[in-house]
Amino acid sequence: MNRYDLIILGLLENKPQHGYDIKTFVEATEMNRWANISVSSLYNRLGWLEKHGYIYGTEQQVGNRPVRNEFEMTDAGRELLQQEVRDFISGFNDDPRTLGLAFLHVLPNDMAQAFVRQHIEDLQQEVKNQKSIIRKKKAENPLLNSLSPILSNMSLEHIRVELKYMKAVLEILENPETADQLNSIFDING
Template structure:
């Protein structure tokens, strides 16, 4: 992610953090904003990025990083490798729990389903707000639109499954 952002333009660690926060990358890409500086230092040692300039702002100085030729090659390799990876992540923990669900009281099962449904619905709403924020800051291309549509579908699919399970367990023993 950092290499991809630096491919667009040289940036400081703070600018990278801001970009990731605006796009809510911590939610959908699992990137923690606090890990950016560590990643930049590591990539600098690996000669994937380099300091292009040091800017002074008051008493503070900030390093502006740019991607190197090695970084561009590594970014392209990572990008290609990622596009070739299996991209469907099944909810295996949920499936495992469902395999042994008879070991929990019905009330506990329903409580857990309701709780997870609520969490997923909130997450979905936050994702939808995320694209609105993104649209306010930049033009959204077709690929990004498709990414968000796919994320929404993943959430909807999981919510539908949970609602069907809730229906099954609510009807049970009635």
């Protein structure tokens, strides 16, 4: 999973943009903070995406300004974007799917529903697994703190919260009226 690819391709999904436009948007929405990315690395990643055929740049000269590239996404870039959204929604990592959900609109609704449903099932299984681990640990160490085992209990609570919100996302996707409102970044937050 690559946060930079998801952000860059997600922003290019709607319209061609210059690297500066992407950088400005990321800073204005504080995506660099909550998505844990370095704004200065965006330009390097644009070059990588172009080199590998996920985007292409067209040089533009406006007045006396320096030549700038306007980037557009290729079909391979669209496939990568959809894969990144799926990975971020269903991946077990330190990002609670915020970034994947911000770009949820790029997936066809039926695909989004299928991935969210599968993730809900995975989370429900993980709740069972964590409860089993907690019971075993408590039996082994009955004198530990009431929240012990700390990491397992914390993981369980994180999973429960994520499960709650993934069910809410599925409700939005299953309702044609609300699903039709998901057309651009952050619409899931509306």
